[in-house]
Amino acid sequence: MNAPTITRTAAVRAVGLSKSYGEGEAAVRALDGVHTEFMGAAFTAIMGPSGSGKSTLMHCLAGLDTATSGLVYLGDTELTGLSDRELTELRRHRIGFVFQAFNLLPVLTAEENMLLPMRLGGVDPDPEWMAEIVGRLGLTERLGHLPHELSGGQQQRVAVARALLPRPDVIFADEPTGNLDSRSGTEVLELLRSSVREFGQTVVMVTHDPVAASYSDRVVLIADGRIAGEIDRPTTDSVIETMRELGARAC
Numbered sequence: 238m239n240a241p242t243i244t245r246t247a248a249v250r251a252v253g254l255s256k257s258y259g260e261g262e263a264a265v266r267a268l269d270g271v272h273t274e275f276m277g278a279a280f281t282a283i284m285g286p287s288g289s290g291k292s293t294l295m296h297c298l299a300g301l302d303t304a305t306s307g308l309v310y311l312g313d314t315e316l317t318g319l320s321d322r323e324l325t326e327l328r329r330h331r332i333g334f335v336f337q338a339f340n341l342l343p344v345l346t347a348e349e350n351m352l353l354p355m356r357l358g359g360v361d362p363d364p365e366w367m368a369e370i371v372g373r374l375g376l377t378e379r380l381g382h383l384p385h386e387l388s389g390g391q392q393q394r395v396a397v398a399r400a401l402l403p404r405p406d407v408i409f410a411d412e413p414t415g416n417l418d419s420r421s422g423t424e425v426l427e428l429l430r431s432s433v434r435e436f437g438q439t440v441v442m443v444t445h446d447p448v449a450a451s452y453s454d455r456v457v458l459i460a461d462g463r464i465a466g467e468i469d470r471p472t473t474d475s476v477i478e479t480m481r482e483l484g485a486r487a488c
């Protein structure tokens with residue numbers, strides 16, 4: 238496949254990105270020359286069969302893992318050229334994360350968890366922005382609670398607030414609804430979508446769930462470590478149908 242024309246308005250770009258694990262006969266090529274881009278102020282889902290390379294792609298895009306070859310850009314910054322220290326700084330200030338397992342520190346309150354990444358970076362949150370987020374996420378009455386005193390949905394909302402607070406260039410969400418019941422999952426997806434529509438946040442989400450993907454503006458499909466297509470303005474049905482075709486092609 239020819240490399241697509243890369244525009245300058247992409248928030249995140251991968252150019253010829255490859256990643257192999259192991260060496261020799263045991264080597265696994267998890268990513269195989271991936272060219273793709275994620276537009277700013279858009280909600281993009283990454284989908285594909287199990288083992289297709291979704292997590293590897295997200296980890297390389299987010300600077301959590303290094304590619305074997307190829308380039309990753311966050312805006313105009315080339316991640317692949319940064320030192321470990323520079324990558325840590327970049328992740329702290331310019332990237333937000335929401336994980337399936339919430340990843341809240343059990344001994345810190347909801348508020349302390351939300352503020353932790355900014356405190357570690359020596360940055361004070363904007364009080365108006367914090368009040369807006371806490372109010373919108375329905376966490377005003379929960380700020381002093383420890384994670385175990387919160388429901389799963391509330392814990393994930395704290396994680397979403399933590400990701401939104403520094404106004405990162407992009408939020409990477411890895412199966413953010415995987416541990417939630419469908420009502421809490423819907424709440425979290427609506428919050429991610431409204432952060433894009435109302436605050437201009439950029440969100441990239443890995444998911445297996447066609448319903449979750451239908452909240453995005455665009456689905457990028459990956460199969461065998463390569464980009465296998467995309468769906469604009471996905472619906473649950475169009476995602477199910479396309480994933481079925483992708484599965485059939487892979488057989």
Ligand SMILES: Nc1ncnc2c1ncn2[C@@H]1O[C@H](COP(=O)(O)OP(=O)(O)OP(=O)(O)O)[C@@H](O)[C@H]1O
Pocket residue numbers: 258259265266267285286287288289290291292293294
């Ligand atoms: N640390 C590792 N060491 C060796 N192989 C790995 C490692 N991480 C991933 N892989 C392999 O790379 C390929 C892509 O894995 P990856 O986790 O990115 O896929 P995925 O699409 O996220 O899968 P899933 O949907 O099951 O989470 C798979 O074949 C996997 O076994």
